[in-house]
Amino acid sequence: MKKGASRCVALVPLAPLALGSCLGVLCAVWGWGLHLGVFGALAALLFLVRRNWILAAGLGCLVLCWGIHRERLGTQAEGEAWFHANGRGEAEIEGVVVRLRNGAGFLPRGVLLVTKNKHNPKPLRGCLIAVDELPEDIIPGDYLGLKGRTFFPAVPRNPAEFDRGKWLRSHGLSGELRIQSHQALKGWRISLALRRMAWIFRMELRSRIVTGLEEGSAGTVLIRGLVLGERSEGGNYYGAFRKSGTMHIFAVSGLHVGLVGALAWALIRIIRVPRRWGLLAVLLIIWIYAFVTGLNPPAMRAAFMASVFLAGFFIKRKPSLANSLLASLPVVVLLDSYQLGQVGFQLSYVVVGMIILVAPLLTRLLQPFLDGDPFLPPRLYTPGQRGILTVRRYLGGLFVVSLSAWIGSMPLIWYHFGIITPASILASVILVPLVFVILSVAFAGSLLGVVWEPFQVGANQGNSFLAETTYHIAEKVASIPGSHFELEKAGGWSGDILIFDLWDGDAAIYVGAGEGVLIDGGAPDQFRRVVKPALERSGVAPLSIVLTHPEKGHAGGLVRALERYSPRRVLLPVRQANSPVFNQLLAASLEMGSELHFGEAGARYKLGDGAEIEILRVANEETGSRADDRCMVMRLHWRGWRILITGDAGFDTEQEILGSGIDPGCDLWVMGRHRSDHTGTIGFLQAADPRVIIAEEDRYPEAERVPERWAEAVEQSGIELWRQGETGAVTIKVSEQALELQSIRNPNKRRVLRK
Template structure:
């Protein structure tokens, strides 16, 4: 081992042990078949050899082997996952397990996460833990830790079918998340066998959190935004925070104030330290009490993973003082990581775990040198005797050093988290470097007053508690104003394509179109135009709410920033427009375009209302050079139709020399009208949905449009399969490429040199067509 690595290993051994543990976990999840008993034997041999021969590297190998075997022991059997995920349809099953987590009811349906003891599949094998499933249905609210038995239809997770859609299957396998969902039809199909002691413990913590929430909000307006922000900053309860405030803190780099993590536990610990020192408690007992209070704080805030990590880190770091040893950030972070990974090796693949420890490592490596640099800048003349330095100068120096320390910590945290935030979310927030200089001191004051309020409320001093809360309210309002101010700084926040999306894509696309797979007729379509001043995103339909949240929103966040140039709502069908409310909440829409008689939904958006225009055949928009959209149907004088599918906007999209005809869910009536009134209309790509009651894709229509590629959505309508098979046969005879989205998922379209490329997201089917016929 090189000398410098040996010195680092001697100084911060636990930091290197944590890296070795991470390597062992990765090797285990990559498929290394090392059983736990063999890993223990090999690691003991490595440790003994290290002690006898002094070979330090063997200690790292022993740690890696130990965690590799432990991960294999804890992870779900690949054959079990294969059984769950190989089925194309839901299977009848019976589940026994313990409720680990529950969610708020949505439209009368409850969801909760269950750690499975036994899973019995009809006609298949019995599956046992370790396995985690989600249970949902019109069920009663379950208690945490409740042991249940339920019967229903089991469906494994499906792989992502759209770009930017979360890979729930891959994440479930890596991070020990729910691998399947059991849909229970009625409460009569679920039975309870009592509550485990862990559940009673968690219920006590939940009741304590509710009581503390009432305490810190006592005497405040119930519906005020500042009260919701206070609840979020102190206890991590964010359900009532408005989208406007959430966006301001996100764009200013202050969203970490609402995730109970290291910052909260650290502030809580420092406030507790001041209180204990004021009461005259000596150092070592005070440290023990702070560690206990940090654990209690993590408990009452819901035992969220970041809070638990922070509480462990606090205990490890302060434990050095109790043992009369100078704690080191890297060594403490390494021990905390080892403890967390020993409890759950899959935490290594949690984004929160990676962010937490990336920030800690960056602070451990960079904060010291940066702080030394700022101290030299702010220090008085070294040749000036200290007795001659005036008091005001010492106070100014102390205040300047305090804020300089905040800046250095913020800069180190920015470096540590910046790459991961870009990799996973595509966000970069330079404004956070400055914003945290204001937000962190304000959050410290808020936490201090909230702690005093909770202490006063617990001791029955109601008036003192209310006084603390009322002082806290303007402080929270000031934090909100500061976040809004920093969020508005030019260049303070950037929405970029996540680095993980750049892998495998080398083309510099001039225009890109995505036809999302919704499974409900013609899915939403997004058109991204060029770069520079002409860059923008147009969207055709929002999709339904689940489809928007699952597929459309993640793609828009990565490619559209915070606004859309325009939105076409093709027709009044909930499968196409239900997501509009959430779309309007998330993005500023500069133009909304609909057909005649279309009533725009009224969302509670955070953006000012954009103009809504009624469009008809003949309207055209030039979006960029050789790129535009034209309305083909309906005409201005179209009589009102009994079905919304017969009033769909039909759009012709131009990408250079190529034409893409988007039919939405139009049926044969619309196709007949186009043949009669636009007999010269041709398109290279035809995008077809599914009419609710009529056929679409008439043979004469396909002959008239003469497409070279057809993209067809699947939908659960009675006529769809018959119509699709007839269309497939005709296309095969004509030599036309056919993307059946039931098999291909979303279809991505982009220009590549002299060709237009269409690629399936699911199976990789790729077609390139040149200009002309």
């Protein structure tokens, strides 16, 4: 066994360094204290005395990475504690921009390093924080004075909701600042000069590769994604790539760096540059590509790995891909120890490692296919036979690498994303060569376009066709039965009704009756982040939408739903309102040709599957500026059950209903909260007489909290109260015999109502 270990170390001498680096970070995460550092240092000294340099270096890496990551974790935790204590209060912070993203995508626009200026809160000094809505002219290295509201995301409360808090911690960020105003301070940070220059080059390349194309078009979005790894736009296109298992073609990492290196080597062979100088040129081109794509961690990992591998050829030693892989790991971890817990890092190393282990075995199995006729000498092959053999070997090599990568990536993709994609083996064989062509055309067009711009425009238009072709291929592959399997772990949900739990007092409800109905859609950002992913993950698309009242936090998401689902019917609470978002929704409904209805008290609207919405109250008069007073109160009748939906109605609306003599009786009451009035008066509560109330609740603003005295009164009256601050979103299964409620945040919380 001792000889086996020695042989293993001899074959991959850098394994102890890589293993020690990973274990050091993990020990810091597990909370191991100072005794680990002392023990590790003593063990390293012992191995040094015995002249076992490799194991000593491995233990040294363990201690070093443990100490560095422990310090980083402490700084992050101290900053996060400050964010929790500050809640969503206002703050003024000075810092330097260290990272940026293009556009206002799903993730934060940038990362700010809080300076140790005495004006900054002491716990935040030296912390990294996420910031949104930075101006377009900001670049890395700029010093900024920011004013805004602090925020740390709660745990996911809705199906398929992205765990933003977990993402922040995995990147070493202490919290988020939602900017209200900013001020550019004098000077910029010299230590970020390289990253600053890289961003400038990236923005230039970003513009050049789509010159002559319409901004926001499919070609523009896909080219920027394929060449630069940019995914801040075009979410409608990525579903096909996800289901076909080819999202990796949008990650500027090992695949792209390898393709760029292959392109560079092909050009160098054409112009007959000597081998040693050619290798240096390939390395230079690889690092230039990593540079112009913004020096992102995946590109830098791959560039460093390629550098170590190609250095073996340069010094005339047989290179080892395994040692190249392991040599990059300690460097990457030391520069950013948080990468070890990130999905991209794990996929990069596991996939390359699996290719190293599995590809030779698969190649041997496919050898009869890859070789020519064993009884015919190669020099006697005709040109056609040589061509066929070359194509067979090329396709066989692609298949071997694709299958090896799939074997390595599938467990991680299943765990993190809840999907299995057998079709990715075939799709990668088809799409990878296309990506190679797209990269080649993009770079050639950008270089030659400096001399003659029409060439740039023509190259980009051709590239647009190729990029859209990749999408259509991915779409076709994803539509093949058995191409992918979604798992419930990915955030799917089952039920007939889903009551979302949104923040800031906003709301959205999906009812699965008929062709699907979306009642309110939250704010635009909430629809994009929460509502749309949940509906898509369960494969539903509402073809009817209903608005309870003309307010942005309810109507804004419905505007996006109109664009996304093209619903056939739209039901609005009023004919006119001062709300710009409501007017936008009304205009978009008319333009799209949807069947438009305006609520009328006493009217009933059939939804299909025996369900219908009964309108109990509408308000056609504008009451000051309070949209909450214009709520359309409705009751859903389905399979013998009555579900009351009051939106953000308050005291005046409840009294109006009681005074009209309308019976608001129900089995279940779904209620929001009026921002400036009391909701859920005792008289209305007694008239409605629900068995369960699902009450919207948020910590901020204070008006969105459920009053404790009211909650006690509800419980004393024998009504069960589900506070969404505790339950998160709620799913409801509707049958003739029962209503089954289940909390998303706490799956063990269930309630069955029977007739």
